[in-house]
Amino acid sequence: MGFWLGTLVFILIQLVVTGAVNWFGTPGNKGLPHIMAFTAVFQCWLMWGIVYLAQLNPLITPVYKD
DSSP states (O other), X not given: OOHXXXXXXXXXXXXXHHHHXXXXXXXXXXXXXXHHHHHHHHHHHHHHHHXXXXXXXXXXXXXXXX
């Protein structure tokens, strides 16, 4: 799965979570749940992105001299 495809998946997750907050949230009190949901999905995407990009350039096994 490429980086942009993974990003698209997280955007879709964000849309679903935003819809859930709108559907199940208390009327007139949706500001904080929206911020919390956005922050949670963004942080998950950021962690996934860092791990994914770190694997593109892995550490090379050191060469020992005799």
